[in-house]
Amino acid sequence: ENAPGWNKVAFESKSLADVAKALGATSAPLESKELVLQAPEIAENGNVVRVGAQSNLANTAQIALVVEKNPSALAALFDIPAGTDASVSTNLKMGQSSNVYALAKVGDKFFYAVKEVKVTLGGCGG
Amino acid sequence: MSDPMRIRAQAQGDKVTARVLVSHEMESGQRKDAAGKIVPAWFIQSISATCNGKTVMSAQWGTAVSKNPFVQFSFRGGKAGDKLAVSWVDNRGDKRTDEAVIS
Amino acid sequence: AGFPLQREAGAAQAAGLYELPRRGNVHLLHMTDCHAQLLPIYFREPSVNLGVGAMGGQVPHLVGEHLLKAASLKSGTAEAHALTSLNFERAAHQYGKVGGFAHLATLVRRLKAGRPGALLLDGGDTWQGSATALWTQGQDMVDAAKLLGVDVMTGHWDFTYGEERIKKIVEQDFAGKVDFVAQNVQTSDFGDPVFKPYVIKEMNGVAVAIVGQAFPYTPIANPAWQTPNWTFGIRESEMQDTVNEARAKGAQAVVLLSHNGMDVDLKMASRVTGIDAILGGHTHDGVPVPVIVKNAGGQTIVTNAGSNGKFLGVLDLDVRDKKVVGFNYRLLPVFSNLLPADAAMRSLISTIRAPYEAKLSEKLAVTEGTLFRRGNFNGTFDQVILDALMDVRGAEIAFSPGFRWGTSLLPGQAITREHVMDQTAITYPWTTLTDMRGEMIKTILEDVGDNLFNPDPYYQQGGDMVRVGGLTYTCEPGARMGARIQNMRLNGRLIEADKTYKVAGWAPVAEAGKNAGPPVWEVVESYLKAKKVIKPVRPNTPDLVGVAGNPGLA
Ligand SMILES: [Mn+2]
Ligand SMILES: [Mn+2]
Numbered sequence: 001e002n003a004p005g006w007n008k009v010a011f012e013s014k015s016l017a018d019v020a021k022a023l024g025a026t027s028a029p030l031e032s033k034e035l036v037l038q039a040p041e042i043a044e045n046g047n048v049v050r051v052g053a054q055s056n057l058a059n060t061a062q063i064a065l066v067v068e069k070n071p072s073a074l075a076a077l078f079d080i081p082a083g084t085d086a087s088v089s090t091n092l093k094m095g096q097s098s099n100v101y102a103l104a105k106v107g108d109k110f111f112y113a114v115k116e117v118k119v120t121l122g123g124c125g126g
Numbered sequence: 127m128s129d130p131m132r133i134r135a136q137a138q139g140d141k142v143t144a145r146v147l148v149s150h151e152m153e154s155g156q157r158k159d160a161a162g163k164i165v166p167a168w169f170i171q172s173i174s175a176t177c178n179g180k181t182v183m184s185a186q187w188g189t190a191v192s193k194n195p196f197v198q199f200s201f202r203g204g205k206a207g208d209k210l211a212v213s214w215v216d217n218r219g220d221k222r223t224d225e226a227v228i229s
Numbered sequence: 230a231g232f233p234l235q236r237e238a239g240a241a242q243a244a245g246l247y248e249l250p251r252r253g254n255v256h257l258l259h260m261t262d263c264h265a266q267l268l269p270i271y272f273r274e275p276s277v278n279l280g281v282g283a284m285g286g287q288v289p290h291l292v293g294e295h296l297l298k299a300a301s302l303k304s305g306t307a308e309a310h311a312l313t314s315l316n317f318e319r320a321a322h323q324y325g326k327v328g329g330f331a332h333l334a335t336l337v338r339r340l341k342a343g344r345p346g347a348l349l350l351d352g353g354d355t356w357q358g359s360a361t362a363l364w365t366q367g368q369d370m371v372d373a374a375k376l377l378g379v380d381v382m383t384g385h386w387d388f389t390y391g392e393e394r395i396k397k398i399v400e401q402d403f404a405g406k407v408d409f410v411a412q413n414v415q416t417s418d419f420g421d422p423v424f425k426p427y428v429i430k431e432m433n434g435v436a437v438a439i440v441g442q443a444f445p446y447t448p449i450a451n452p453a454w455q456t457p458n459w460t461f462g463i464r465e466s467e468m469q470d471t472v473n474e475a476r477a478k479g480a481q482a483v484v485l486l487s488h489n490g491m492d493v494d495l496k497m498a499s500r501v502t503g504i505d506a507i508l509g510g511h512t513h514d515g516v517p518v519p520v521i522v523k524n525a526g527g528q529t530i531v532t533n534a535g536s537n538g539k540f541l542g543v544l545d546l547d548v549r550d551k552k553v554v555g556f557n558y559r560l561l562p563v564f565s566n567l568l569p570a571d572a573a574m575r576s577l578i579s580t581i582r583a584p585y586e587a588k589l590s591e592k593l594a595v596t597e598g599t600l601f602r603r604g605n606f607n608g609t610f611d612q613v614i615l616d617a618l619m620d621v622r623g624a625e626i627a628f629s630p631g632f633r634w635g636t637s638l639l640p641g642q643a644i645t646r647e648h649v650m651d652q653t654a655i656t657y658p659w660t661t662l663t664d665m666r667g668e669m670i671k672t673i674l675e676d677v678g679d680n681l682f683n684p685d686p687y688y689q690q691g692g693d694m695v696r697v698g699g700l701t702y703t704c705e706p707g708a709r710m711g712a713r714i715q716n717m718r719l720n721g722r723l724i725e726a727d728k729t730y731k732v733a734g735w736a737p738v739a740e741a742g743k744n745a746g747p748p749v750w751e752v753v754e755s756y757l758k759a760k761k762v763i764k765p766v767r768p769n770t771p772d773l774v775g776v777a778g779n780p781g782l783a
Contacts, residue, residue: 003171003186003215011188040462041687044448048192048417050460067190071156075190081181084201085141088185091192093154118688121676122449122738123630123695134419145419196418 011074016066016101019074020110023062029103029110032057037102037113043094046119051075052089053102053113060086062105069098094119133226135210142204142228144175144183146197146212154189170195173214177204177228183212204228242307243567247336249343252557253547254433255482256347258340260333261510262536263351264358264386264634265370266651267578269326269565272537273601273637274515276314276783279776280492281706282684286780289491289514289533293783300517311539311562312515314783318599321639328538328563330373331570331578336541336563337377338571344545346432348380350439351407352510352534353488356398357386358634360589360650361581366390369581371402376577381408381428385444385488385511386634389656391455399424410441410486412471413464423459426471429480435548438480440471440504442487444511446690452657454740463493463687465501472503481551484508484544490691491533495522502526505553506544509533512691513603513633515540519558530556536634539563589647594757596644598765602635602652605681605781606704607696607768610635610652614735614749615698616766617756622662622746624733625719626670626700631677631693644763649753653735658748660735668726671714674702679710698769700724705774716772 002008010022020029038052053063063086065076075092086104094100097118104111129149136143148170155167167189175183182201204210206228213223280290291299293313302308310320311327341347355374356367367390374382382403388395399409412426427440445463448456472483482505487494490512498507499522506519507529515535522529534542540560547555582589602608611629618627635652638644673695680690694704702717717724724730735749757763776782 001219002217003219006171006186011186038466041685042446042449042690044446044453044460044462050196052198070190071154072188072190075188077186078199079184081184081201083180083203084182084199087200088183089196089198091196093152093190093192095156116688118679120449120680120690121673122453123677123736132418147418 007077010077011072013073015073016068016103016112019064019066020103023064023105023110024108025110026108029112032111032113035102035104035111035113037100037115038089039100039115039117042118042120046094048091049094049117050089051092051100053087053104055086055104055106057086057104057106057111060104060106063088064103065090065092066101066103067092067094067098068101069096070094128220128222131212131222131224133210133212133224135226135228137204137206137228140202141200142177142210143200144198144210148173148195148214150193150195150216152189152191152193152195156189168216168218170214170216173197173212175199175210175212177201177208177210246307246567247339247561249340249543249559251343252545253555255435255437255546255548256344256432257484257508257544258337258347258349259352259508259532259534259542259544260349260538260540261352261534262354262513262634263328263538264354264536265356265362266328266359266538266636267330267361267369267373267581269329269332270537270636271321271639272327272539273317273599273603274312274314275603275605277604277606277781279605279706279779279781281682284492284686288518288520289512289516290781292781295780302517307564308517308562312517318639324564325566327565329565329570330377330538331574332565332568333538333541333563334377334571334574335568336561340543341378348430348432348439349378350486350508351379351382352486352508353382353384353443354386354510354634355382355384357389358651358654360647360654361585363650363654363656364585365581366394367398371398372581373574373577375402375406376574379407380430381410381439381441381486383409383411383441383443383486383488385447386451388443388447388456389451392458410439411443412440412468413445413461414443415460417458417460427475429475429478435481436479438475438483440468440475440483440485442468442485442489444488445493450690450692452738452740455656463489463497465497468497469501472501476503482546482548482553490686490689491516491531492686492689493691494531494533495520496686498522498529498531499524504529505546506530507532508542508544515560517560530558532558532560534560537636589645591646592643593646593649593754594644594761594763596638596640596642596763598640598763599637600644601637603633604693606694606770609766609768611696612698612766612768613763614652614753615696615769617753618660618733618735619698621752621756622660622733624662624731626730626732627698628673628732628734629696629698630736631695633693644757646754649750649757653750653753655736657736657738657742658750659737659742659744660733660746660749660752661737661742662746663732663734664729665732666726667717667724667728667730670700670724670730670732671717671726674714675711678704678713682706682713683710701769702771703774704771707775
């Protein structure tokens with residue numbers, strides 16, 4: 001019943017390492033400054049968190065957005081066709097404060113960028 | 127029948143930047159209804175965009191993509207006046223395609 | 230009030246304080262966080278303003294003598310009184326009230342007279358904080374700001390009147406007069422700018438860009454339902470893009486009018502290049518000496534100009550060849566005894582207040598102690614609010630938000646309805662009464678604690694710790710989230726995670742909290758009327774761990 005090509009194993013992964021493995025990684029992903037993750041420090045609304053990723057690594061084939069503490073860590077997986085920028089953004093749900101990752105597949109290697117996004121109760125102020 | 131997508135595609139130089147707002151519940155499968163029963167997952171699993179016969183965006187989504195999803199991407203090979211078509215398929219097999227003219 | 234001697238010395242003192250020779254060719258006057266205080270008031274600065282991590286012991290986390298030392302100021306002076314809580318009651322009697330738009334107007338007029346082209350920048354939190362502001366939906370402050378001659382503004386609490394109201398003020402009242410700027414507010418659908426990100430103003434042959442930064446966490450610290458179609462955030466990379474764009478369009482100097490809060494401003498200054506000065510607000514820090522922050526592009530002057538109309542910052546820049554080659558900054562305290570009231574402003578304020586005067590001046594009780602709010606953990610006025618919440622709503626524990634606005638009262642003063650509104654005038658004033666599990670109480674305290682003490686300023690929201698009534702606890706500001714709050718007790722007995730407690734509060738940010746219970750000012754008013762006399766209260770504050778010797782403690 002799943003849509004054709006939908007990577008069930010990847011979407012059932014519980015961690016960045018498992019997502020990378022499900023996408024074909026044979027070694028642990030490396031942190032890279034060439035991968036820019038855009039996410040708020042504190043979410044305005046845990047149900048709508050704008051997360052964007054831009055890879056400046058040549059031949060980036062895929063970009064995944066991963067929320068470590070979500071029930072399913074992989075939130076979205078973008079293929080980057082030739083001619084399309086390795087730069088995407090979308091809105092994600094976050095159940096709680098968590099590290100958010102952008103994971104890029106470049107050839108047979110995987111690179112990541114990470115940022116903590118806080119989901120708070122709110123209130124108070126100066 | 128789902129509502130149409132809102133698509134904004136703008137050409138600047140040799141690049142088109144597209145922003146798409148999809149109308150979909152994106153039910154996570156984690157939420158309980160008033161009676162305490164789990165609301166089954168119902169979400170877009172695949173979404174893609176084409177321009178001039180070429181795929182310019184292609185993604186798989188899980189349950190963590192927000193309700194009424196947003197997606198932004200940019201690509202080369204389109205210009206003002208060209209059409210951009212966006213299509214999605216959800217886990218119930220429902221699908222939808224909408225088109226916008228690049229401005 | 231005021232001693233006879235002080236009056237005689239007044240003229241000389243005013244000359245010493247306010248005569249400020251012009252420097253350079255770019256002149257910026259900066260006010261921020263006036264919180265709608267049109268009249269002179271008393272305002273006690275905090276005796277607790279802790280800095281943690283790299284911020285420990287640094288400006289703005291210095292109080293009392295520590296701050297005076299850093300600014301080379303003598304204790305016992307007018308400026309020392311303006312900046313610290315030292316000998317507050319005695320000094321308040323000696324130097325009189327501070328702020329007041331009529332007095333501020335005189336100061337602005339004098340400074341502008343000697344500084345051709347000078348701009349008046351308003352950092353926001355202008356339309357909220359008083360009864361008349363709430364009852365006129367900010368109109369009194371809009372009119373007063375226009376008469377004062379504000380040129381550029383950004384905002385925070387101002388947004389709590391809702392999108393429609395703000396749009397109307399910006400597009401109608403402010404049209405052609407005041408530029409409302411905010412690079413970090415976008416529509417939540419396609420991310421379109423809601424306000425102008427910056428304006429470029431020509432002054433003495435120099436093009437100056439004023440970039441706006443609204444409070445990044447407005448929809449978190451305040452109800453998101455008030456601005457449902459807008460999204461905020463720090464947006465550091467967009468800030469860099471905005472600064473670059475302003476430079477590309479010919480700006481020879483770039484100044485950021487910010488409502489980030491000072492710690493966020495300091496971090497931003499270290500990472501974003503091309504900003505010559507950040508005139509900041511939100512954290513209400515009266516910072517007499519600007520901080521110079523080095524970054525990859527040069528340096529940025531960072532200041533913060535206090536609150537409640539108490540200060541006016543004056544920044545003179547000498548700009549040559551697109552470079553700031555020199556500057557002079559002074560944070561001027563506004564003493565109403567030393568600055569005569571501007572007649573036009575005084576008249577406007579009288580007109581604004583006339584329909585409400587009787588209601589405002591009604592005496593509800595008399596206070597025997599000083600009532601104030603500022604401080605990281607609690608203030609005496611907050612304690613009165615907590616006592617009222619527990620007493621009137623029948624709760625064993627009360628929470629009151631750690632707002633940094635709210636004026637002070639001296640022993641013997643009557644507490645009028647206006648004073649109560651000065652602490653409570655918000656657009657979501659409802660009180661709540663909740664059966665709360667011990668576990669949830671801990672979660673709330675940890676959550677707010679992290680907003681205040683996270684070692685990374687970008688994760689801070691800039692308020693103070695939620696005020697707590699009934700419950701005692703220990704707090705270790707330097708600990709990690711989840712471990713700061715310990716030993717929570719009610720009547721000496723440890724709070725149990727699974728047990729349920731009756732907790733009163735106010736200012737719910739969730740939409741479900743709308744109309745939850747009577748507005749807080751009604752609750753406080755009935756408490757005050759029943760008590761008639763408020764004995765000096767001891768604010769309930771946590772036992773602090775790991776902060777001995779921190780110069781953020783007086
Ligand atoms: Mn403020
Ligand atoms: Mn503020």
